[in-house]
Amino acid sequence: MKQNVSFNLNGKPVEVEVNGDESLLTVIRTYLDHTGTKYGCGMGHCGSCTILIDKEPVRSCMMYAEDVAGKEITTIEGLAKGEELHPVQKAFVEHDALQCGYCTPGMIMNATGLLLKKPDMTREEIIEGMEENLCRCGSYMRIIDAIQTAGKEMKGGM
């Protein structure tokens, strides 16, 4: 049954027609053409589809569009302010915390969500919070460093 769902995407109101049973990941990537968010497993295991819903990191492959009606969604495309990268993006570049870059949007969104709650995470807390985001290229060590760097910058409040 077709229905319309409205929410805010990266600060802009959007209305989208959905069937009702498709994943939010499909809605974002295919209907709304925000392809920065990636499919990795479709079952909630890898985290490449992570976005923020009202600042909470969430796996979009496990959500329906109707779950987000009226909410504020942030995807990787919505982090930078124009040319000015978000501190987490900046830190990922600075530490080269990526290789193929496919897991990167999900890593950054999950890290951003964690840092918004607690900018001064310990290494152990970072590992725990990031544990279910998978990177086959093995960039984990540099991702941890990048999150620590970004946390320092975000401490002052975002």
Place this chain on the structure above:
Amino acid sequence: MKAEKINELYFGDVDHPVTTYDRRDFLKRLGGGIIIIMSFSELSFLTGCKTKQDEERPDFNAYLHIKEDGSVDCLTGKIEMGQGVITSLAQELADELEVPFKSVNMVMGDTDLCPYDAGTWGSLTTRFEGPVIRAAGAEAREILIGLAAKELGVSEKQLEASEGEVFDKNDKSKKISYADLTKGQRIVQQLKKAPELKKSKDFDIIGKSVISTDAVDKVTGKAVFSGDIKLPGMVYATIVRPRVWGSKKLSVDASGLDDFEGAELVEDGDLVAVVHPDPEVASKAAQKVNVEWDAPESKADNETIFKYFVDNITESEVNEEGGMLSSGREACETIVEAEYHDGYKAHSPVEPHTATCYFEGDKLTMWASTQTPFGTREALAETFSMPKEKVHLKQNFLGGGFGGKIYNPQAIEAARIAKLSGKPVQLAYTRREEFFNDYFRPAAVVRSASGVDSEGKLKLWEFDIYCAGSRGTGLSYLYDIPNNRTRTFNKGDIHPFSTGAWRAPGNNTTTFARESQIDATAHAAGIDPLEFRLNNITNPEMKATLELAAETFNWNKEKPEGHGYGISLGWDAGTYVAMIAEVKVDKATGEVQPIRVVCAQNMGQVVNPHGAKVQTEGGITMGLGYALTEEMEFDWGRVITRNFDSYHFTKFSMTPEIESVFADNMDAAPQGGGEPAIICVGGAIANAVFDACGARVNRQPITPERILAALG
């Protein structure tokens, strides 16, 4: 070239000289400026997919174009998949050509723009392409200096190039930019002689750590992968797969599609697919198509496959032989015999195989997640009996490859569906399809016997390899053992599903087996494993690399309770590797926590130390997965592993502290960096586990259950 031939190359050692091929006129379409064309090596001309062998090839496979505005394009058929060559090749070129690093634009893997290349694999790019790109840069610099001499009226000797300008050494105000020099020029030159290359002390950019040039695109979501392309009128395809690999189609009932408006069935032999403008509708509708399949009988599963190999592969080939095995046995005081097993591993890049394509008139255009754009182009041309010039593979980013994207069934499937449906098509494998269709790293068996005399010298080495090939097993790089024999047992169709090259093909398995065997022999003889190895190596590079690792690790330092240290040595793609791992084992549960890994490598010249470190860390991190957790579960063609909840590769918490050290060898030729480090992980972990708790596990992955079983 046949697929078997390709696999033979992947699983063997790659070390070929450069040869030239007949010229083809490729350059007609380029504008003015200075163009240097170059060829890398015979291997770059091999085809990544099956094709006619006698095909003519251009005699170059990359070129450098200094355009009339002074900007520099470097075009190569290689692709970037996270291994960092888009950065390191630009570094090498900028340094020799004397232009700012940022002015180099790498164009990679586009089959219309770039000359032919066989594909990106085998740690070949830096080894064979880097030196040629440097030479081309140097040659272009010489040409520019020649032009400047005429322009400025001074002798070439008096001129120097830097930052995209040529100036008079005595009067720096006398200068001219590359842009001014190339304006109105049309110079095409083939690189033949080796021009004067810079010495390492003069490097400005080579040897400097440079952050990936594509990082900003990747952190902002702008980097375009093949599944990010959306074409007007495009449909999404879902293929109806059998449950068992290798099944043949018997009948199709598509009446269920009536419930899905706009869903279309596409059927072509065993290919059955549903297309729809909405990907989720295509996928739901496909579930309602009932196909009856004739499935092959099961002959083995993930537990019985090893015995199946040994029972069914009787023919072997001797790869290396020396001395006499019988006299070797007699000379030994201690002999250790063991059998090693390794399960099938999936490549599992986080981006599954994907292709987006359309036909327009007689032309096919495609974006595909492929490590072999030119091989894929040829396979497509062959499928549709069309000239390969009519097939265009576009450049895009790849979400990891590791060898798995050498093979591109999704490209052929997508194009067949596009042809039949008459619409642009995107086919993106689901994770389940990615596991089902992978060209797995083959399961393998190694049987070994080794022996030492009373002096602790290895006198006997027998090494029989089933299904893993001989890459990296040459004893001359490793140990000095007078009586030895290495044999390989292979049979092409022995596996229940497709198998292929997986980061350093075969070498992960054989290095695990060899280094476990050496360790077990050292322990049986009561000798410290480091001392034992040093006492049995004569190759000076190998020895120095092991010494560097031992010193960095501090082998003799005290071990905390429950911790163990393990060594592994290896040789791959021209690079010597010595690795020492520290793990902690919980004896009650069998859980292993990697604590620290030191990896010493002699990879010749290191172009981008940061990039080399990243590749090494990535390799070690990936290697921990095959060593400790990764294994495919199957009952013959029924692939039971479907997603990351049953196939575990390394996560954040498993990643140890990693230290990579490189032998200082800046004036030597660069060697492979993408693959070598990973080969030693299994052996180092196995030996560290033994050291920590006394469990000798001869099967990868070394799971808690297997450790507990070994402890008895």
